Amino acid sequence: QVQLVESGGGLVQPGGSLKLSCEGSGRTFGTYAMAWFRQAPGKEREFVAAVTWSGHKTEYADSVKGRFTIFRDNNANTMYLRMNNLKPEDTAVYYCAKHNSAYNDYIKPHLFASWGQGTQVTVSS
Numbered sequence: 698q699v700q701l702v703e704s705g706g707g708l709v710q711p712g713g714s715l716k717l718s719c720e721g722s723g724r725t726f727g728t729y730a731m732a733w734f735r736q737a738p739g740k741e742r743e744f745v746a747a748v749t750w751s752g753h754k755t756e757y758a759d760s761v762k763g764r765f766t767i768f769r770d771n772n773a774n775t776m777y778l779r780m781n782n783l784k785p786e787d788t789a790v791y792y793c794a795k796h797n798s799a800y801n802d803y804i805k806p807h808l809f810a811s812w813g814q815g816t817q818v819t820v821s822s
Contacts, residue, residue, distance in 0.1 A: 719793030
């Protein structure tokens, strides 16, 4: 069973950048599509981005397209989220999640079910 640990969050000024990491345990990490979600105070968790198990296909929420990049290194059992031009509305706890079935390239948000503990991102001047 894959366990997920996020890192890389912090405080950054508007317009700044951060790179989040999600490290997975176990030998099956590379067989699952992965995703990032976020949850701001008082709001529901929302989809941010997803990447297939091979890394060849990605999807993004409209609110982050052109600013965020999701990618993965299966040799390192790690997925990343590079975030550029951050805005105050990007402030949230960011979670990584695993797809519910291996080798599945259908990466719609409702198919991700296993979560990490989250990492806080705060965008403020």
